[in-house]
Amino acid sequence: MPTYRYPYPDPELAEKYPFVELGFASRSDAEMTERAASFYELMETRRSVRMFDDRPVPRHLIETAIRAASTAPSGAHMQPWTFVAVSDHDVKRQIRLAAEEEERINYVDNRMNDDWQEALAPLGTDHHKEFLEIAPWLVVVFERRYGQRPDGSKQTHYYVKESVGIAAGMFITAIHQMGLATLPHTPNPMAFLRRTLSRPRNERPFVIFPVGHPAPGVQVPDLGRKPLDQIAVFLD
Numbered sequence: 001m002p003t004y005r006y007p008y009p010d011p012e013l014a015e016k017y018p019f020v021e022l023g024f025a026s027r028s029d030a031e032m033t034e035r036a037a038s039f040y041e042l043m044e045t046r047r048s049v050r051m052f053d054d055r056p057v058p059r060h061l062i063e064t065a066i067r068a069a070s071t072a073p074s075g076a077h078m079q080p081w082t083f084v085a086v087s088d089h090d091v092k093r094q095i096r097l098a099a100e101e102e103e104r105i106n107y108v109d110n111r112m113n114d115d116w117q118e119a120l121a122p123l124g125t126d127h128h129k130e131f132l133e134i135a136p137w138l139v140v141v142f143e144r145r146y147g148q149r150p151d152g153s154k155q156t157h158y159y160v161k162e163s164v165g166i167a168a169g170m171f172i173t174a175i176h177q178m179g180l181a182t183l184p185h186t187p188n189p190m191a192f193l194r195r196t197l198s199r200p201r202n203e204r205p206f207v208i209f210p211v212g213h214p215a216p217g218v219q220v221p222d223l224g225r226k227p228l229d230q231i232a233v234f235l236d
């Protein structure tokens with residue numbers, strides 16, 4: 001163990017706030033190599049899915065994915081997120097209709113620009129969002145832009161977008177790992193979600209995740225991923 005002149009926690013800090021031992025299980029190089037490779041292999045098979053089956057998915061699986069997502073690190077550990085899980089058909093329908101109307105303006109009335117249309121062309125997305133009604137669950141993630149202290153005063157939240165983005169990534173990972181599919185869907189604008197889902201004023205919609213089994217034989221764009229040398233720089 002290297003010598004730290006400033007060990008963490010400082011003994012004075014440890015008197016003021018509770019600390020516990022991490023209890024970290026060290027693994028051999030061989031075991032880490034094996035785990036790293038098999039996790040990468042699993043993640044490499046993840047794809048965004050745009051046609052779901054209507055086969056029901058038990059609520060406990062969604063609960064576990066949300067718990068996994070909520071293990072994400074967050075600014076000052078404020079955990080500035082709310083996950084609203086919807087299986088109610090009427091609510092899903094309302095979300096679909098509102099999202100389709102916004103997207104119709106984007107795609108058909110060209111509210112966004114030609115650049116946007118061109119960038120999305122290979123994905124073949126359009127304003128039809130049937131999956132919002134057919135997928136058994138819609139999990140809508142909200143940022144909590146600020147919180148409330150027990151005395152009712154405003155609690156500032158830090159790095160909200162970064163924190164919620166990390167949690168969202170972990171949700172996607174949890175869903176994929178358990179054998180289900182999802183898609184980060186961001187109708188634009190999506191302010192309607194706060195009203196439709198009766199969320200308080202401090203919450204702002206971040207992303208919608210339809211979750212379910214992929215429709216049988218579903219197709220996805222034949223996309224590759226950037227190789228390591230195009231995404232990483234090592235200074236070793």
Ligand code: IYR
Nearest residue numbers: 103120125126185186187188
């Ligand atoms: N949110 C819109 C458009 C869209 C935008 C991007 I950037 C994508 O990668 C995919 C879709 C939609 O869902 O159609």
